[in-house]
Amino acid sequence: xxxxxxxxxxxxxxxxxxSLNENCVAQWGKMNVYQMLKHCSLWEEMVLGRQQYKxxxxxKYLAVPP
Numbered sequence: 789x790x791x792x793x794x795x796x797x798x799x800x801x802x803x804x805x806x807s808l809n810e811n812c813v814a815q816w817g818k819m820n821v822y823q824m825l826k827h828c829s830l831w832e833e834m835v836l837g838r839q840q841y842k843x844x845x846x847x848k849y850l851a852v853p854p
Contacts, residue, residue, distance in 0.1 A: 790797045808821050819827065833839040843851075 792798050792801070805825075808825070810821060812821050814820070814824075817824075830839070830841075834841060
C-alpha cells in the first residue's frame, strides 16, 4: 500500500502537483486545478485540527452510524 511516509511516493505526488497548470483537464469530476488544490488544502487543515467545519444536514443524514 502506498503511503505518504514513503519518500518515493511522496516525491512522486510532489512532482505531480508541480506539473499542474491552468490548462490541465479534469480526468474525473468537475473541479478545475484551483478548486481541487483549495479542496485538498481545506481537507488537510481539517485533518490536522487547524480548522473545524460544521457538518451539513445531508452529511449528517448520510453518515454511517457508529
